[in-house]
Amino acid sequence: MIKVNKLSKKFDDLSVLKDINFEVNKGEIVVIIGPSGTGKSTLLRCLNYLETPTSGIVEIGGVAVDAQKHTNKQVTQLRQQSSFVFQNYSLFANKTAIQNVSESLITVWKTPRNEALQTAKSILINVGLEDKLDFYPSQLSGGQQQRVGIARAMAAKGEVILFDEPTSALDPEWVEEVLAVMQQLAIEKQTMIVVTHEMQFAREVADRVIFMEGGYIVEQGSPEQIFEHPEHERTKAFVKRALKR
Amino acid sequence: MQSSFDLQYIIELMPILLKYLGVTMEMALWGFLFALILSLSLALIRVFKIAVIQHFAALFISFFRGTPLLVQLFILYYGLPQFMPIFIGMDAFTAAVIGLSLHFSAYMAESIRAAILGIDKSQMEACLSLGMTRLQAMKRIILPQASRVATPSLMNYFIDMIKSTSLAFTLGVAEIMAKAQMEASSSFKFFESFLAVALIYWAVVLIFTRLQHLLERRLNKAY
Numbered sequence: 075m076i077k078v079n080k081l082s083k084k085f086d087d088l089s090v091l092k093d094i095n096f097e098v099n100k101g102e103i104v105v106i107i108g109p110s111g112t113g114k115s116t117l118l119r120c121l122n123y124l125e126t127p128t129s130g131i132v133e134i135g136g137v138a139v140d141a142q143k144h145t146n147k148q149v150t151q152l153r154q155q156s157s158f159v160f161q162n163y164s165l166f167a168n169k170t171a172i173q174n175v176s177e178s179l180i181t182v183w184k185t186p187r188n189e190a191l192q193t194a195k196s197i198l199i200n201v202g203l204e205d206k207l208d209f210y211p212s213q214l215s216g217g218q219q220q221r222v223g224i225a226r227a228m229a230a231k232g233e234v235i236l237f238d239e240p241t242s243a244l245d246p247e248w249v250e251e252v253l254a255v256m257q258q259l260a261i262e263k264q265t266m267i268v269v270t271h272e273m274q275f276a277r278e279v280a281d282r283v284i285f286m287e288g289g290y291i292v293e294q295g296s297p298e299q300i301f302e303h304p305e306h307e308r309t310k311a312f313v314k315r316a317l318k319r
Numbered sequence: 320m321q322s323s324f325d326l327q328y329i330i331e332l333m334p335i336l337l338k339y340l341g342v343t344m345e346m347a348l349w350g351f352l353f354a355l356i357l358s359l360s361l362a363l364i365r366v367f368k369i370a371v372i373q374h375f376a377a378l379f380i381s382f383f384r385g386t387p388l389l390v391q392l393f394i395l396y397y398g399l400p401q402f403m404p405i406f407i408g409m410d411a412f413t414a415a416v417i418g419l420s421l422h423f424s425a426y427m428a429e430s431i432r433a434a435i436l437g438i439d440k441s442q443m444e445a446c447l448s449l450g451m452t453r454l455q456a457m458k459r460i461i462l463p464q465a466s467r468v469a470t471p472s473l474m475n476y477f478i479d480m481i482k483s484t485s486l487a488f489t490l491g492v493a494e495i496m497a498k499a500q501m502e503a504s505s506s507f508k509f510f511e512s513f514l515a516v517a518l519i520y521w522a523v524v525l526i527f528t529r530l531q532h533l534l535e536r537r538l539n540k541a542y
Binding site: 096114122123124146150153154156157158160162164165166167168170177178181210211212226230232306 | 384430437441442444445447448449450451452455459460464467540541542
């Protein structure tokens with residue numbers, strides 16, 4: 075359902091992603107791990123074209139976009155196939171929780187307003203925020219904001235939700251509630267690609283783990299393979315360090 | 320000739336001057352409305368960097384910020400009819416409104432542009448990630464937030480515009496300043512007449528400053 079073909083990204087002379095190839099199936103939960111600054115977030119942002127790749131093809135849900143030859147319309151269509159959960163939540167500051175969640179339904183999918191609000195409400199109830207519907211982001215805790223962020227991504231009707239270090243900006247006390255919502259999504263077989271430093275989460279929830287370093291995919295496999303029997307030296311070293319924490 | 324300060328004269332003059340306040344406020348309100356529309360367009364042209372016309376926008380802003388309002392009014396009202404017949408029939412009121420809106424739109428465009436650019440990039444990214452177009456994002460998310468940021472400076476320009484309408488008397492618009500001038504030259508009580516008109520401007524500005532605070536409080540609800 076998701077196909078990434080020969081993706082590369084350069085910032086000026088700096089090569090951040092080098093020949094990335096992978097596929098993700100419907101309902102699969104893929105976790106990308108690796109040291110900081112190795113292109114994990116850039117890869118995720120390229121899937122959503124928040125960064126335009128230098129070359130390669132991204133295909134999601136039947137919409138394929140070639141980095142070297144595409145129109146704005148194709149990019150918008152590609153973006154509609156996925157949704158994004160940001161490290162810093164990036165909730166719409168001028169909208170309440172329920173308006174944040176219903177926004178894409180109303181603006182992108184032209185759902186009648188009342189229906190969109192109903193849907194948004196039920197999603198927010200799902201993530202445990204039934205008493206915060208009319209709160210502005212500034213009135214919510216970090217954990218609550220990120221749950222709204224996930225709810226907003228869930229409402230967007232995308233095939234896949236992309237998570238960019240969703241718990242990294244959170245105080246430790248809020249991490250649990252956000253991971254719980256993601257775990258729930260995993261149980262419901264929501265396709266997800268998650269960049270995270272939460273190794274415990276990767277181990278328990280992922281169907282597949284991708285280890286990236288230096289702009290390459292070094293190794294990928296089941297959590298068991300990556301965490302118990304990594305093949306590459308780099309993976310071994312990283313996993314050893316990461317699990318010690 | 321020396322004369323003593325005549326308070327009674329000021330009190331009697333007030334209602335006479337106030338009859339002309341309507342013209343002043345009409346000029347300011349129309350001027351501000353057009354300036355708002357024009358400045359928003361200019362700001363968006365520059366923010367989206369629309370090919371070719373963004374250079375015209377920059378030139379427009381540069382000219383109207385770089386020359387005095389009085390000169391612009393004179394060019395518009397006394398100068399242009401010489402070459403462009405459609406301006407011959409233009410009355411002074413219309414000329415003043417056009418001049419004020421052109422002049423202030425240049426300043427306001429820069430305020431609005433700065434407010435838009437000041438909104439965190441992540442807000443636009445969040446819109447795009449959901450599949451919204453840049454225009455949708457601008458309309459639904461960025462401009463509402465930018466309007467909150469821009470409101471104090473836009474209100475300052477509005478207040479400035481109210482005061483600048485006084486220049487319209489040089490085109491012959493019968494507004495409050497023109498009336499004060501007329502009264503002064505017939506009574507020779509220059510100080511009292513101009514003090515009276517100053518007090519009226521001041522009072523109007525105070526009222527709008529108060530409104531500005533109320534508006535800002537409303538816009539800050541989400542923050």
